[in-house]
Amino acid sequence: MDVSLAGRNYAHIMDDISSSTWVVSGGRTSAPGDPLNVPITLASNYRAGTQRGYSRGEGTPTWEALEDLVGGLEGGRAISFSSGMAAAAAVINLLSTGTHIALPEDCYHGVASLVDEGVDKGRWSATRIAGDDTAAWVDVARTADLLWLESPSNPLLAVSDVPAIVRAERRPGALVVVDNTFATPLNQRPLGVGADIVMHSATKFLGGHSDLLAGVLVTRDDAVFAALHNQRHHGGATPGALESYLVTRGIRTLAVRMRRSEANAMDLAERLEDHPEVLKVRYPGLPSHGAYEVAQRVLGGPGAMMSFDIEGSAERATAFCDALRIVQHATSLGGVESTMERRAGTPGQEHLPPTLVRFSVGIEDVDDLWRDILQALEVSTRHG
Numbered sequence: 258m259d260v261s262l263a264g265r266n267y268a269h270i271m272d273d274i275s276s277s278t279w280v281v282s283g284g285r286t287s288a289p290g291d292p293l294n295v296p297i298t299l300a301s302n303y304r305a306g307t308q309r310g311y312s313r314g315e316g317t318p319t320w321e322a323l324e325d326l327v328g329g330l331e332g333g334r335a336i337s338f339s340s341g342m343a344a345a346a347a348v349i350n351l352l353s354t355g356t357h358i359a360l361p362e363d364c365y366h367g368v369a370s371l372v373d374e375g376v377d378k379g380r381w382s383a384t385r386i387a388g389d390d391t392a393a394w395v396d397v398a399r400t401a402d403l404l405w406l407e408s409p410s411n412p413l414l415a416v417s418d419v420p421a422i423v424r425a426e427r428r429p430g431a432l433v434v435v436d437n438t439f440a441t442p443l444n445q446r447p448l449g450v451g452a453d454i455v456m457h458s459a460t461k462f463l464g465g466h467s468d469l470l471a472g473v474l475v476t477r478d479d480a481v482f483a484a485l486h487n488q489r490h491h492g493g494a495t496p497g498a499l500e501s502y503l504v505t506r507g508i509r510t511l512a513v514r515m516r517r518s519e520a521n522a523m524d525l526a527e528r529l530e531d532h533p534e535v536l537k538v539r540y541p542g543l544p545s546h547g548a549y550e551v552a553q554r555v556l557g558g559p560g561a562m563m564s565f566d567i568e569g570s571a572e573r574a575t576a577f578c579d580a581l582r583i584v585q586h587a588t589s590l591g592g593v594e595s596t597m598e599r600r601a602g603t604p605g606q607e608h609l610p611p612t613l614v615r616f617s618v619g620i621e622d623v624d625d626l627w628r629d630i631l632q633a634l635e636v637s638t639r640h641g
């Protein structure tokens with residue numbers, strides 16, 4: 258299979274340009290007279306005579322603009338997919354029968370379900386480990402064929418010591434994958450410390466506007482790249498043309514969105530922690546967070562995600578979410594708009610603390626967000 262058209266490998270050229278510049282300048286056209294932005298190419302088929310024949314196999318310029326952009330941010334070679342789950346499935350599909358997978362206790366439920374289905378069918382075995390239990394990860398590295406990390410995790414915000422886990426002695430051929438959706442490449446670049454594959458749900462912070470589904474994988478290893486490219490070619494989970502364009506456009510403002518959301522999140526985490534009706538706040542930027550020291554060392558910033566437990570019943574926590582006026586009561590995350598949801602109310606998440614609310618902090622005025630939270634806490638007290 259010829260993948261020579263697919264994304265450049267940015268492993269070694271990103272050391273002297275900052276991410277906040279690359280998000281603006283990467284993935285563009287360069288010839289005189291070209292539009293600044295790579296246009297939306299609607300094509301499945303190409304005139305014969307070059308290496309580009311059919312999009313599912315050889316891609317489109319619009320996908321490649323996104324892949325160059327994300328490849329540069331993560332420092333590797335990127336391949337885009339129709340969703341984060343399609344990207345995850347491409348990795349899981351690389352596994353042979355009889356392999357052993359280690360994944361976080363509070364792993365994204367779609368990924369955990371995919372692994373569990375394979376376990377039920379007798380294809381492989383899986384071990385669940387708390388994301389912040391570094392010793393257990395180092396231990397499992399000796400026997401696992403795939404270490405799937407997600408850090409910070411969804412929704413408990415566990416932070417993994419990715420550099421230490423990657424350095425652990427591994428079985429030959431074992432892969433370390435990091436779901437970098439929450440941290441974004443601005444706060445964590447796992448390939449730089451030796452991880453094999455980075456995964457993104459570009460639906461979230463990369464896209465940033467809750468208007469599309471997309472996923473990306475990035476690797477420095479040409480053989481792994483070819484295998485993943487083959488998964489997309491034959492699995493068929495190709496990104497949409499409009500979606501690729503919109504993610505590329507979304508990434509242009511990733512740095513300003515992220516820093517603003519993060520400043521809001523830090524401020525609100527501190528205010529929530531001081532509120533008598535909020536029992537526990539999980540946010541990597543708070544000194545009270547279990548993995549604060551690790552977060553300070555391995556993350557470039559605390560991120561825009563947190564979760565907190567409200568005093569009272571599950572009904573009260575749901576009533577709180579329903580009473581919000583500026584924060585959107587919605588399941589997804591990573592957009593310019595703040596969203597909240599009581600996670601234990603969604604299927605497959607019943608094991609979580611019943612009043613845990615996950616908060617994706619947007620870029621609105623922080624005092625407006627705080628007033629909204631206060632009024633919703635007040636209204637919901639009626640529900641005990």
Ligand SMILES: *Cc1c(COP(=O)(O)O)cnc(C)c1O
Binds near residue numbers: 342343407459460470
């Ligand atoms: C949303 C999400 C996914 C799945 O991505 P989709 O784009 O919804 O398919 C995987 N991991 C994390 C951490 C996510 O938040």
